[in-house]
Amino acid sequence: MIVLGIESSCDETGIAIYDTEKGLIANQLHTQMAMHAEYGGVVPELASRDHIRRLVPLTQAALQESGLQYSDLDAIAYTQGPGLGGALLAGSAYANALAFALDKPVLPIHHLEGHLLSPLLADEVPEFPFVALLVSGGHTQFMAVRDFGDYELLGETVDDAAGEAFDKTGKLIGLPYPAGAILSQYAKLGQPETFSFPRPMLHSPDLQMSFSGLKTAVLTAVEKTRAELNLSPTDTLPEQTRNDICRAFQDAVVDVLVAKAKRALLQTGFRCLVVAGGVGANWKLREELANLTVQSTPKGQLERVQTYFPPLPLCTDNGAMIAFAGAMRLQHKVAQAQRAGAFDVKPRWSLREIVRENVQAA
Template sequence: MLVLGIETSCDETGVALYDTEKGLIANQLHTQMALHAEYGGVVPELASRDHIRRLVPLTQAAFNEAGVQYADIDAIAYTQGPGLGGALLAGAAYANALAFALNKPILPVHHLEGHLLSPLLADEPPEFPFVALLVSGGHTQFMAVRGVGDYELLGETVDDAAGEAFDKTGKLLGLPYPAGAILSQYAKLGQPETFHFPRPMLHSADLQMSFSGLKTAVLTAVEKTRAELGLSPHDTLPETVRNDICRAFQDAVVDVLVAKSQRALLQTGFRTLVVAGGVGANWKLREILSHLQVQAAPKSPRENVKTHFPPLPLCTDNGAMMAFAGAMRLQHGVQVAEPSGQFDVKPRWSLREIVRDGVQAA
């Protein structure tokens, strides 16, 4: 079974081909990072227009890479949501038009399900069941995953997601787009414990999280440091101070995610953790979670956890995860729609609505 996957939820245009016998045979990606850099963030209208420009040549490049023809595909999977409305429409319209022209079945896929299943594309994929930490864009969630389509939400952020907190804090520090990724790189140069920021909800018994207060803590630290150094609000912080703040902020976020990951594993009884989404590429998070252990009781022995990450190129949005998720759902009996030319997108779409039998609730 050969599935074409199309991803256009935000600022990456992804087109890929997944063969259930051969694996991922083509993966084409265009990032709009340079396009949005001068604006300091994603401009939805520009993102939509660029998707339209890129989809056809990327699709042709994917078929050339795989050495197959359009007629060879068995189905087309695309991101129906969540994401930017205009960006989603660009991909949905293209996918449905292509399916109609080729008379191929069409399969709308949840963006987060793509991220959730992406670690299965690794050379050593995880086995079900597992706890999934989804840290993608505006989402930070813990899911119990018992199989394809069998997902239970365990907890999530009550305000800003981890990725949003990284980006907003980076912008607060005057870092260019993409601020969150640059913050993580400067954190490597920072000294630990020079600054200390709170760990919101670290000790709460549930799996809820909160990251918006960290931005306020960073702002307070920046203003206090400026006053101590005699700097004006427009002066640039010394590099060492900036790096130390980046380090302290990252340490705070990672501490919360690690503690909540341990709690999720203990609550479910699972000993496999899957980390997916853009923040899953963060070097500090990967370093600690790769050696994670849990202790069920104070005097019980510590147990090792098997932690899985998607390959680094698949942490950000991409067509491979869409093609793979579509193929997995097809293999598990989901019914595909025949091409009709009618479609919709879901900019706000909870993963709660994805159920085991493949029915997507309205």
């Protein structure tokens, strides 16, 4: 079974082809990062228009990469949501038009399910069940994943997603777009514990998280530093001070995510953790979670956790995860392919709805 995957939920246009016998055989991606950098963030209308320009050339490139023809495709999978409405419509309209022209079925895919399953595209594949940490610019959630289509939300951020907090904090200290990725690089050069920021909800007994307060703590530290150094609001911070703030902020976010990951593993009894989403590429988070251990009882022995990450190129939005999710939903019969013609998108779409749909279909 050969599935073409289309991803257009935000500012990356992804086209990929997954073969259930050969694996991922083509993966084409265009990022709009340079275009949006001029505006300091994603402009939805520009994102939608750029998707329209890129979809056909990227599809042709994917077919050339795989050595296939349009007629070789068995189904078209596309991101139905969540995401930017206009961007999703660009992908949905293209997917349905292509499927109609080829007389192929279409599969609307939940964007987060794509991220959730993306580590299964790595060389070392996790086994079910596992705890999944979805951590990106739009979402930060812990999920119990028992099988394909069997997902349970354990906890999530009550305000900013971790990636959103990275971007907003980076912008706050004067870093250019995409500020979060640049902040992470500067954090490597920072001295730990020069600044100290709070760890919101670190000790709460649940798996909820909060990151918006960290921005306020950073703002307070920046304003205090400017006053101490007699800097104007337009003056840049000294490089080492900037690096130290980046390090302190990153350490605070990572400490919360690691503590909550341990709690999720203890709560479920699972000893396998899967990390997906753009923030999964963060060097500090990968370092901490790769060596994660849990202690199931106060005096019990430490148990090593098996931690899996998607390949770095698949941490951001991409067509590969959509093609794979579509193929797996068909192969495991947790969804039926549809006839082309439905152009509806779901900009706000809870992953809980996927579970309900699967139960009803069963």
